[in-house]
Amino acid sequence: MVKYLFPYKFKSVGIALLSLGFSIILILFFTNTTLTIPFLKLYDSFMPLNEPVNKQHFFVFANEDVSNELTGILMIIGGLLATFSKEKKEDEYITKLRLESLVWATFINYGILLLLILTIYGLDFLYVMEVNLCTFLLLAFFRFNYLLLKTKKELANG
Amino acid sequence: MDNNLRVERAILKITQEDLAKQVGVSRQTINAIELNKYVPSTVLALKIAKYFQKKVEEIFYLSEED
16 A cells, blocks of 8 residues: 555545635636745846846845746645645555556646647747646646546446 | 456345445445456455455456456
8 A cells, every 4th residue: 555645634625725726727728917026045046237247146135936836836735735644444445546647747748748748839838838737736636636536437337 | 467356246236335334345446347448456355355255266357368
């Protein structure tokens, strides 16, 4: 049995965080707004023209659009909790279904990424990388829950 | 690997749910074993055989593909 799983109750927390993250992405996308707040940055490469070149830019406060950070964190933590929490009755068959979903998600995720590497160039590829941060977890989550649903449907039929 | 779990269950007149509870797995697991979609671990096979008070080979046996 897999040892490194969160307790069952975290699954709903994960799904809630995923939904919240996805809603924020949709709202920001369709309203074209940003979440710009002063933010402590470890390093800022931006140098205003009136400053000496050798001035340090470590630990600076700067206005920053944090929507990517916020949604990224929500999607990653939500995805991890939703996919890697135990089921109500976690046993060896359920574990096998989860592992199979992970293999499936790995192939699909990197298959799509390979296609995009060959078809999207330059700075546009940055968007691909951003989306790709959480697609693996999302694919694994949906595949695993699809398989669970399928086995429950077989129960109803059998 | 084939099995006659469904037959053994019918003899004792117990449901998949009952058997699942007795050996500590989900109902989906028992169903998947009966449908030959899942080969149980040795531990689970031994637990099932112990519950029916039979030898493992009397419930689970190799099929032609194995």
